[in-house]
Amino acid sequence: MSDAAVHRITLSHRAEYAALRGAVGALDALGFRRASAVGARLGALAYAPLGIRRGVVERQLRAAFPDWTTDRVRGVARASYESLGRTFIETAVLPSYSRQDVIDLFERVDNWEVVERARALGRGLIVLTGHLGNWELGGSYLA
Known part of the structure; x- marks a missing residue:
């Protein structure tokens, strides 16, 4: 075929x-x-x-x-x-969903200031998480 x-x-x-x-x-x-x-x-x-x-x-x-x-x-x-x-x-x-729609789905994010500090320094960031719940949604939040 x-x-x-x-x-x-x-x-x-x-x-x-x-x-x-x-x-x-x-x-x-x-x-x-x-x-x-x-x-x-x-x-x-x-x-x-x-x-x-x-x-x-x-x-x-x-x-x-x-x-x-x-x-x-x-x-x-x-x-x-x-x-x-x-x-x-x-x-x-x-x-x-737009970026803001995704952000609005979250009630709170602990220690977000760590992400902001890394971004302000122009550095990359490695995020380690468990494979729990909808981690795809978490990835969308970070994007």
């Missing part, structure tokens, strides 16, 4: 793209906080009733934390799915 045949854009591709753009547009119209809440609900649906990889996640949590109760394992697993859904939707709508 030629490269052209493999990479040909079909009507199905166009329909999928249009559906995705429409969904992102609808979520964007909700505003960031509401869209984020929709993402959390979608994540909860992936956990239950759909149960996408739920057994794997719960098994791995039990292996990592053998002293946890079943309720705690399920609660952490569900919260993880909700966080993933929230981050997925937030990342999808983020490109439509």
Whole structure:
């Protein structure tokens, strides 16, 4: 099969793209906080009733934390799915936000004066963070 045949854009591709753009547009119209809440609900649906990889996640949590109760394992697993859904939707709508829109999403940033001092000196800065929550949003804030 030629490269052209493999990479040909079909009507199905166009329909999928249009559906995705429409969904992102609808979520964007909700505003960031509401869209984020929709993402959390979608994540909860992936956990239950759909149960996408739920057994794997719960098994791995039990292996990592053998002293946890079943309720705690399920609660952490569900919260993880909700966080993933929230981050997925937030990342999808983020490109439509201006720099000021992104800044306005943050309530406070600790030790920002360190960043300002480095900028005033014309020096670079290395930021070290945990891979927690929506770190893509944090990167947008710094940009």
